[in-house]
Amino acid sequence: xxxxxxxxxxxxxxxxLIDQKDYQWMRERVILAARNISVDPINNKxxxxxxxxxxxxxIDTVIDxxxxxxYPRVFLNSFNPCGLPPHLFKLKIGTPIIL
Numbered sequence: 001x002x003x004x005x006x007x008x009x010x011x012x013x014x015x016x017l018i019d020q021k022d023y024q025w026m027r028e029r030v031i032l033a034a035r036n037i038s039v040d041p042i043n044n045k046x047x048x049x050x051x052x053x054x055x056x057x058x059i060d061t062v063i064d065x066x067x068x069x070x071y072p073r074v075f076l077n078s079f080n081p082c083g084l085p086p087h088l089f090k091l092k093i094g095t096p097i098i099l
Contacts, residue, residue, distance in 0.1 A: 004041070008042070008045060008046055008049075011030070011031050012029060012046065015049045018094055018095075019051070036080055036082060037080075044090075047092060050094065051092075052092050053092070056090055057089040057090075057091065060073060060087065
């Protein structure tokens with residue numbers, strides 16, 4: 001593959017019609033990457049091809065304010081630890097996810 005768009009098209013042809021596909025179709029397809037820095041841009045490109053609007057979920061609040069160390073939100077949002085979703089998580093109806 002020479003670029004990400006070609007890879008996405010090869011693995012997920014007609015990705016915009018994903019809501020018409022069955023579970024078996026999705027089980028047979030995957031794009032693997034070794035690092036989150038590679039995965040996030042691929043996920044964003046695929047998500048942009050899907051119909052409907054995305055819903056954003058943000059992790060930027062605390063339950064108990066006592067004893068909280070106040071770091072700038074921009075600093076905290078810059079972290080993207082392995083195994084955890086990003087601070088701003090975008091979803092669309094019909095988008096496959098792994099929990």
